[in-house]
Amino acid sequence: MKTAIVTGGTRGIGAGLVRDFFRCGWDVAYSGTTEKSTEKSLLSLSEQFDKGNYIALKCDVTNEKDLINLWENTLKSFGRVDIWVNNAGTTNEQALFYQISPDEFMKIIDINIKGLMLSAYVSYNRMLLQGFGGQFVPVKRGQGLWFLQ
Numbered sequence: 001m002k003t004a005i006v007t008g009g010t011r012g013i014g015a016g017l018v019r020d021f022f023r024c025g026w027d028v029a030y031s032g033t034t035e036k037s038t039e040k041s042l043l044s045l046s047e048q049f050d051k052g053n054y055i056a057l058k059c060d061v062t063n064e065k066d067l068i069n070l071w072e073n074t075l076k077s078f079g080r081v082d083i084w085v086n087n088a089g090t091t092n093e094q095a096l097f098y099q100i101s102p103d104e105f106m107k108i109i110d111i112n113i114k115g116l117m118l119s120a121y122v123s124y125n126r127m128l129l130q131g132f133g134g135q136f137v138p139v140k141r142g143q144g145l146w147f148l149q
């Protein structure tokens with residue numbers, strides 16, 4: 001059986017990816033930003049499917065230790081990782097760049113760029129150690145920041 005990791009898998013596109021991997025017979029580990037979001041998504045999956053080989057973990061993609069924990073728990077649960085889908089990301093509320101605070105645009109940069117780079121780093125190095133796998137799929141976010149109307 002193949003195993004997928006999906007970051008940002010508790011809602012939207014990520015939740016759809018989790019369901020589709022599961023429907024295709026894969027084991028799936030996925031993450032959300034809070035315990036509440038992961039618990040809610042696990043409940044939703046259990047209502048849709050009789051049983052499943054899936055786990056959900058809280059993970060901040062800007063934190064290397066959280067990403068390593070996601071990998072290690074997946075390996076412990078399923079014995080392998082074949083693909084890592086970096087779906088976690090964020091955007092602003094369609095406000096123009098000058099209308100958002102530096103804290104808000106730094107959050108976008110941290111999650112969408114730092115999170116992407118750390119996810120690639122963690123998954124690539126562990127797939128090398130594992131000796132197989134090697135699929136890393138970044139999912140592009142919308143516009144990110146709007147500069148002009």
